[in-house]
Every structure is written in C-alpha cells, then in structure tokens.
Amino acid sequence: MFNPEIETMPREQLRQLQFERLKKTVELVYENVPFYKQTFKEKGLQPGDLKSLDDLKLLPFTVKQDLRDNYPFALFAVPMSEVVRVHASSGTTGKPTVVGYTQNDIDIWAELIARCVAMAGGGKGDVIQVAYGYGLFTGGLGLHYGAERLGATVIPISGGNTRRQLMLMKDFGTTILCCTPSYALFLGEEAAEEGIDLINGQIKAGIFGAEPWSENMRKELEKVMGIKAYNIYGLSEIMGPGVSMECECQCGMHIMEDCFIPEIIDPETGETLPYGSKGELVFTTIAKEAFPLIRYRTRDISVLREEKCGCGRTFVRMERVMGRTDDMLIIRGVNVFPSQIESVLLEIGETEPHYLLVVDRQGNLDNLEVWVEVSEKMFSDEVRKLEELEKKLRHEIASVLGISAKIKLVEPKTIPRSEGKAKRVIDKREL
Amino acid sequence: MKVQQISVFLENKSGRLATLTDVLGKAGINIRALSIADTSDFGILRLIVNQPEEAFRILKEAGFTASLTDIIAVEVKDEPGGLAAILKILESAGINIEYLYAFLEKSSNDALVVFRVEQIEDAINLLTKNNVNLLKGAEVYKL
Numbered sequence: 137m138f139n140p141e142i143e144t145m146p147r148e149q150l151r152q153l154q155f156e157r158l159k160k161t162v163e164l165v166y167e168n169v170p171f172y173k174q175t176f177k178e179k180g181l182q183p184g185d186l187k188s189l190d191d192l193k194l195l196p197f198t199v200k201q202d203l204r205d206n207y208p209f210a211l212f213a214v215p216m217s218e219v220v221r222v223h224a225s226s227g228t229t230g231k232p233t234v235v236g237y238t239q240n241d242i243d244i245w246a247e248l249i250a251r252c253v254a255m256a257g258g259g260k261g262d263v264i265q266v267a268y269g270y271g272l273f274t275g276g277l278g279l280h281y282g283a284e285r286l287g288a289t290v291i292p293i294s295g296g297n298t299r300r301q302l303m304l305m306k307d308f309g310t311t312i313l314c315c316t317p318s319y320a321l322f323l324g325e326e327a328a329e330e331g332i333d334l335i336n337g338q339i340k341a342g343i344f345g346a347e348p349w350s351e352n353m354r355k356e357l358e359k360v361m362g363i364k365a366y367n368i369y370g371l372s373e374i375m376g377p378g379v380s381m382e383c384e385c386q387c388g389m390h391i392m393e394d395c396f397i398p399e400i401i402d403p404e405t406g407e408t409l410p411y412g413s414k415g416e417l418v419f420t421t422i423a424k425e426a427f428p429l430i431r432y433r434t435r436d437i438s439v440l441r442e443e444k445c446g447c448g449r450t451f452v453r454m455e456r457v458m459g460r461t462d463d464m465l466i467i468r469g470v471n472v473f474p475s476q477i478e479s480v481l482l483e484i485g486e487t488e489p490h491y492l493l494v495v496d497r498q499g500n501l502d503n504l505e506v507w508v509e510v511s512e513k514m515f516s517d518e519v520r521k522l523e524e525l526e527k528k529l530r531h532e533i534a535s536v537l538g539i540s541a542k543i544k545l546v547e548p549k550t551i552p553r554s555e556g557k558a559k560r561v562i563d564k565r566e567l
Numbered sequence: 568m569k570v571q572q573i574s575v576f577l578e579n580k581s582g583r584l585a586t587l588t589d590v591l592g593k594a595g596i597n598i599r600a601l602s603i604a605d606t607s608d609f610g611i612l613r614l615i616v617n618q619p620e621e622a623f624r625i626l627k628e629a630g631f632t633a634s635l636t637d638i639i640a641v642e643v644k645d646e647p648g649g650l651a652a653i654l655k656i657l658e659s660a661g662i663n664i665e666y667l668y669a670f671l672e673k674s675s676n677d678a679l680v681v682f683r684v685e686q687i688e689d690a691i692n693l694l695t696k697n698n699v700n701l702l703k704g705a706e707v708y709k710l
Contacts, residue, residue, distance in 0.1 A: 511632065517572075517683075519611060545609050
C-alpha cells in the first residue's frame with residue numbers, strides 16, 4: 137500500500153478530513169470563480185452555510201455545459217501563472233473541455249496514481265509500459281508521473297505501434313502494462329501471432345481503463361496474458377485516471393476519498409441516493425487548486441459500495457461504469473458525442489443533417505463508421521466531387537473527434553428514424 | 568443546345584437500380600441513354616430520358632437524391648478517328664471533359680455522344696464553329 141495512513145483511515149476520521157477540505161474548496165471557488173459565486177448566490181448560499189458533510193447536497197451541480205460556457209480558463213480558481221499544465225478532451229461542439237493543474241495538483245495526482253499502481257502490485261523495480269496516449273489526453277502523462285513517483289521504471293511508449301510495443305515489452309521486461317482493455321486484448325492477440333509468450337513472460341499485471349469493459353474481457357485478458365487485470369477509472373474534469381482503482385480483491389474501484397467526494401444521484405430528480413443504489417456518479421474535488429469542481433455530474437452510471445473491503449482500505453468502492461445518462465460513446469478510449477458529427481455537417485452547410493454512427497469491434501479494435509445521407513445540397517454528379525466530400529468529412533470528423541472514422545455516403549431516408557427522431561448510434565460491440 | 572441529364576445517387580447495394588428503373592417505368596419515362604460511374608461504396612447513375620423535368624420530380628418523390636445537369640449531345644462520325652477529332656477540338660481550347668458516354672440509338676448515320684464539360688457555353692460555340700453537329704434538347708428527348 138502506498139499511503140496506508142490515508143488509504144485505511146477510519147471512516148469517521150476520513151469524513152472529518154473531507155469536511156475540512158470541502159470547506160476550503162468551497163471558499164476557494166466562491167472567492168475566485170465568478171461562475172460559482174453566481175450559482176451559490178442563485179441558491180442563496182454562502183460558504184459559511186456548510187455546517188456538515190451532509191450539507192454537500194445543498195450545493196449546486198456543475199455540468200459539462202458549464203465547462204464549455206467558461207471555455208477555456210474561466211473556471212480556474214488560481215491565476216494562470218500558477219497553472220503548470222493544461223489537459224483537454226474533445227468537446228461536443230468543436231471546442232475542447234479544458235482542465236488545469238497547479239504544481240501541487242500534479243503532485244497529488246502523481247500520488248494517487250502511485251497508490252493505483254501499488255494496488256496492482258507495482259513498486260520500485262517494476263517496469264511499467266504506459267501505452268495510453270500521451271498529450272492532451274490525461275491517460276499517458278497521468279500514469280507516467282505516478283509510476284515515477286512510485287519509483288518504478290517507466291516506458292513512455294504512448295499508444296499505437298503494436299510491433300514496437302511487443303518488442304519493448306519483451307526486451308525491456310515489462311511487468312505492468314497500462315492501456316485501454318481493448319488495446320490490451322489486441323496486443324495479446326498479436327503477441328500470440330508473433331509467437332511471443334506473454335503467459336510465461338515477465339508481465340504480471342495490467343492497469344486498464346478509459347473505456348467500458350466487462351468481466352468477460354477481464355477473464356480473457358488474464359488468460360491470454362497470464363496477468364491480473366485491474367480496472368482504473370477517471371475523467372479529466374475531475375483529475376484524469378486515478379479517481380478510483382481496483383485493489384487485489386477486484387471487487388469494485390476504491391475512490392480516492394481524501395481527494396474526491398463521490399455521490400450517487402437520481403439523474404432525473406438530482407436527489408442524492410444512498411449507498412447501494414444505482415444512479416449517476418457525481419464528484420466534488422476537495423484537494424485540487426487550479427480546477428476544483430463542485431458536484432460535477434459525470435453522466436456515468438454506477439453504484440457505490442461502503443462494505444468493508446478485504447484489502448483493508450476504507451475508501452468506498454464504485455462498481456464498473458454500467459452506462460451513461462447521455463449519448464456519449466467511448467471509442468478506442470476517446471469520448472465521442474454524436475452531436476460532434478452533427479457540428480461537422482452543419483459546418484459544411486448542411487441544415488438538417490442525417491447521420492448515423494456505427495460502432496463495431498473487429499478483432500478487439502473499435503471501428504467507427506459514420507453514415508451520412510447525401511442530400512441534394514451535398515450531391516454532385518461527379519464522382520470526384522463526392523470523393524472530395526468524403527475526404528473532407530473524414531478529415532473534419534477526425535480533427536473534431538480525435539479518432540479516425542470511415543465515411544459512408546448513403547441514400548436519403550435509409551437511416552432508421554424512430555418516432556420522427558433519427559437514431560444516431562448503432563453500437564454492435566459486445567464487451 | 569444544352570440537354571438536361573438526370574444524375575442520381577445510388578448506394579452500391581442490390582436492388583437499387585431495379586427500384587429506380589421501376590419507378591421511372593411505371594411513370595412512363597423512357598430512358599434514352601445511361602451510364603453509371605461507381606466507386607466501391609456508391610455510384611452515380613446518369614440518365615437521358617424523354618421527359619427530364621418529370622423524371623426528376625418523380626425520383627425526388629420516390630426519395631432519391633437527384634440533380635439535373637446540362638450536357639451536350641454531339642454527333643460523332645461513325646468511323647475510325649471520329650471521336651478523336653472532336654476531342655482534339657475541345658482539347659486545343661483547354662476545355663476539360665468531366666465524363667462522356669454514348670447513346671444507344673443514332674439520330675442519323677452518325678453516333679451520338681454525351682459530353683459533360685465544365686465550360687459548356689465555350690464548348691457549344693467552339694464545336695458549332697468547327698461544324699460539329701449538336702442536338703437540341705427537344706431532339707434528344709424524342710429520339
């Protein structure tokens with residue numbers, strides 16, 4: 137265990153710590169973030185009204201739209217001179233969602249990841265292959281600094297280039313692999329094809345996340361790689377990876393409650409639900425300086441469990457994310473909203489675009505096809521121009537989504553419409 | 568001298584061409600010439616019919632994406648080098664041909680070829696000046 141004092145803190149003491157930190161955070165945002173001053177005022181609240189941890193439910197929610205409305209930095213609670221790093225994820229209307237970190241935030245994040253890697257059995261002497269993407273996405277750099285903090289050896293290989301991944305895995309003696317579970321399965325398959333024996337190799341664990349997966353995939357991964365496969369959870373708005381992580385008991389992900397307060401709410405009414413109920417996950421950050429968020433609605437559906445865990449940690453656990461309360465898809469670890477496709481089509485001058493996202497998994501890799509109905513406006517009787525249109529769409533969609541998609545031009549009225557409203561997504565993946 | 572051609576977007580899947588020709592057939596539209604340009608995913612069907620405006624309306628009603636395009640119908644000597652002579656004239660004036668295809672029937676002893684060019688007015692003037700015979704729309708539709 138990386139930080140036993142915190143990770144096994146008695147619940148009462150932990151709640152006290154949470155309350156102290158919550159008060160500080162609320163004061164911080166009230167004083168420094170005009171958006172929060174405004175929303176608190178609308179609710180007739182002042183930081184002093186917070187009398188106990190239970191009063192958290194009095195505070196207003198924050199939603200993704202608020203992040204967009206305050207693009208890029210208006211929700212930051214410190215001057216930009218204090219911000220040492222920004223990350224961003226693709227937005228729904230072309231503008232990304234931006235998050236910022238002070239040096240202290242980066243240090244805390246590294247500690248959280250160090251705890252996560254330790255949960256997967258990692259420590260000094262381990263060789264950790266970080267095959268999450270490096271860059272604006274939080275996955276790569278998040279895991280990177282935490283693994284270094286732990287004293288492990290990091291291979292910052294980033295995503296892609298499967299042959300090189302396997303070569304370094306073998307030659308450098310990787311013991312822990314970090315990537316999306318679908319990519320891990322793909323690596324496992326390629327290794328088998330190239331005659332690389334992972335089962336009897338050095339690799340012992342995998343830290344997999346950034347997309348939904350299942351117990352079946354876990355079994356498959358553990359079998360083909362001869363490892364223990366751990367689920368990690370996070371979202372850039374809250375911190376990045378490391379908001380929660382499975383311990384060796386593999387019975388849900390421990391939420392780093394000294395830094396984040398989780399709630400489960402009814403997505404319809406916003407009412408807070410007791411532990412054990414299924415609903416929308418909401419997080420309040422209580423240790424962040426640059427970009428604190430109060431009651432951020434993740435749109436992820438899960439259940440919180442408070443029963444004592446066999447590992448000795450006292451942090452509550454969240455179950456695997458079971459779905460979304462919005463239409464967001466995760467494709468190759470990247471968040472995709474159908475409205476992003478719509479924004480591209482509107483930009484090229486379509487007034488009423490009809491489109492469909494068809495997601496499939498072929499050989500463990502996600503495939504996105506975007507079907508676009510050819511309107512009279514888009515149509516040309518020259519093949520060359522239609523191919524140019526296809527190319528343009530492919531390019532624009534790749535730049536907005538951050539992942540590539542195959543464009544398929546289809547005839548009008550061929551995309552199924554239900555109750556007058558077009559169906560936007562067909563997800564054929566079976567996890 | 569311009570002739571109207573109907574272009575229709577078709578997905579490459581079985582039965583689409585049959586459906587389309589059935590729609591036209593039931594409406595009494597007669598196809599005079601046709602060509603299909605295709606890629607692996609879709610095709611563009613180009614049609615010269617006896618009543619272009621009517622056919623265009625009917626296809627749109629049937630849910631097809633269609634457009635009307637101006638083309639020229641050129642009489643080409645039915646002998647070796649006949650087409651080459653026409654192409655040379657167009658090339659010398661820098662007129663680009665987007666595509667061309669031949670008619671099934673003849674209007675005279677000459678063959679009839681559909682040209683789609685970018686600079687249609689220039690092409691008409693140029694060919695007429697060079698004594699190449701172009702058919703009027705009305706002549707083509709009633710072939």
